[in-house]
Amino acid sequence: MHRVKVRIVEDALDANNTIARANRDDFDRHDVAVINLMSAPGAGKTTLLERALERPLGEGIRVGVLEGDVQGSYDATRIASLHVPVTQINTDAGFGGECHLDANMVRSALPSVPLADIDLLVIENVGNLVCPAEFRVGEDVRVMVAAITEGEDKPLKYPLMYRTCELVLVNKIDLLPHLEIDLEELLANIDDVNPGVETMVVSARTGEGVDEWRRWLAERVARRSAALTT
Amino acid sequence: MHELALAGAVIDTAERHAAGRRVLVVRLRCGELRQVVPDSLAFYFEHVAAGTLCEGAALEYEVVAASLACGGCGVSFALDGASFRCPACGGADVTVEAGNELEVESIEVEEPACTG
Numbered sequence: 001m002h003r004v005k006v007r008i009v010e011d012a013l014d015a016n017n018t019i020a021r022a023n024r025d026d027f028d029r030h031d032v033a034v035i036n037l038m039s040a041p042g043a044g045k046t047t048l049l050e051r052a053l054e055r056p057l058g059e060g061i062r063v064g065v066l067e068g069d070v071q072g073s074y075d076a077t078r079i080a081s082l083h084v085p086v087t088q089i090n091t092d093a094g095f096g097g098e099c100h101l102d103a104n105m106v107r108s109a110l111p112s113v114p115l116a117d118i119d120l121l122v123i124e125n126v127g128n129l130v131c132p133a134e135f136r137v138g139e140d141v142r143v144m145v146a147a148i149t150e151g152e153d154k155p156l157k158y159p160l161m162y163r164t165c166e167l168v169l170v171n172k173i174d175l176l177p178h179l180e181i182d183l184e185e186l187l188a189n190i191d192d193v194n195p196g197v198e199t200m201v202v203s204a205r206t207g208e209g210v211d212e213w214r215r216w217l218a219e220r221v222a223r224r225s226a227a228l229t230t
Numbered sequence: 231m232h233e234l235a236l237a238g239a240v241i242d243t244a245e246r247h248a249a250g251r252r253v254l255v256v257r258l259r260c261g262e263l264r265q266v267v268p269d270s271l272a273f274y275f276e277h278v279a280a281g282t283l284c285e286g287a288a289l290e291y292e293v294v295a296a297s298l299a300c301g302g303c304g305v306s307f308a309l310d311g312a313s314f315r316c317p318a319c320g321g322a323d324v325t326v327e328a329g330n331e332l333e334v335e336s337i338e339v340e341e342p343a344c345t346g
Contacts, residue, residue, distance in 0.1 A: 001340050001341065001342060001343055002340075002341055002343055003254060003338050003339070003340065003341070004251075004338065004339050004340075004341045005336055005337075005338050006247055006248070006336060006337050006338070006339055007335070007336045008243065008244075008247050008334045008335065008336055008337060009333060009334075009335055009336075010243055010247075010333065010334050011331075011332060011333055012236065012239040012240045012242075012243050012258075012332050012333065012334055013239050013332065014243065015239070015242055015243070015246075016239065098235065099235075100232075100235065102235075130232045130265075131232040131235050133232075134232055134235065134236065135235070155312075156312045159263070159265070159312065160263070160264070160265050163263075163314070189312070191315075191322075192312050192313040192314065192315065193312055193313075193314055194314065195313075195314050195315045195321075195322030195324060196322035196323075
C-alpha cells in the first residue's frame with residue numbers, strides 16, 4: 001500500500017449548491033420569486049409572515065409557504081389558517097434532526113409545493129442564527145428577522161447570517177420602552193457587518209412597519225416579473 | 231454549532247473524490263469569515279467519519295485570513311474589528327476577496343502497491 005495525494009480544491013458545499021441550482025431552475029420555470037426567511041428561534045418569523053399574509057399582498061399575487069422545523073407542524077397550521085398553501089418539512093424525519101434546511105430537503109418537498117399556482121414562495125427556515133446561513137436552497141433573496149430582545153451585539157456575534165441577507169426586519173419594536181437595548185447601536189452593528197443592508201423596524205404585535213414589509217414582498221414579485229419580460 | 235453540518239459536507243466531498251479508497255488525510259482551507267471553530271470541526275469530523283472512507287483520517291486545517299476590497303476607492307484592506315465598511319472612504323461597496331473559503335484542498339488516499 002502507498003499514499004496518493006488527490007488534489008481537489010472544491011467548496012465543501014458544492015453538492016448542496018448544485019441541488020440549490022436545480023431548485024432554482026424549477027422556481028424559474030414556474031416564474032416564482034423565492035425568499036429564504038431566517039432568524040433565531042422565537043424572533044417572530046411566523047408571526048411576521050402571518051401579519052404579511054393576512055390580506056392579499058397585491059393584485060394577483062399568489063403566495064405559498066414552505067415551513068422548516070425540526071419537528072411539529074405548529075407554524076404550518078398557523079399559516080394554513082390564512083388559506084395560504086403551506087408545505088411542512090420536518091428535519092427530524094429522515095434528515096437527522098438538522099438545525100437548518102438544506103437544498104436537498106427543499107428539493108424533496110417541492111413535489112408538494114404548487115409552484116404552478118403561486119408567484120411567491122416564502123421558505124421559513126429552522127430557527128437558528130448560524131447553520132441556515134451556510135446552505136443555499138435555491139432562493140432569490142435572503143431575509144432575516146432580528147428581534148430587539150436578542151440584544152444589540154448579535155450582528156457582531158453572528159455576522160455570517162447578517163452578512164448573507166438583503167433585508168433585516170428588526171422586530172418587537174413595541175417592547176423598546178421595556179428594554180435596555182440601544183436601537184441605534186443595534187442598527188449601527190447591523191450596518192457594520194453588512195454595510196448598506198436594508199433594515200425595517202417592525203412589530204408583528206402592533207403592526208408597525210408591516211405595510212412596508214408587505215410592499216417589499218410585493219416589490220420582489222414585481223421585480224422578478226419585470227426581469228423576465230425584458 | 232454549524233461544524234456538525236460542515237463536517238458532513240467535508241466528508242461527503244472527500245468520499246466522492248476518494249473513489250472507494252481509504253482516506254488518510256483531508257486538507258481543508260477555511261476562511262476566517264466562516265466562523266469555524268477548528269477543535270469543534272475536528273471533533274465532529276471524527277464522529278461523522280466513523281463508518282465512512284474517512285474513518286480515522288487526519289483533518290489538516292489552514293485558516294485563510296479575510297481580505298476585503300473597496301469598489302468605491304479601490305483600497306484593499308484586512309478586517310479590523312467587526313466593520314466591513316471601507317476604512318479609507320467609509321464606502322459600503324466592499325467585496326470579500328479572501329476569507330469566505332470552505333474548501334477541500336486535497337486528500338491523501340491509500341492505494342494498493344503497484345504490482346506491474
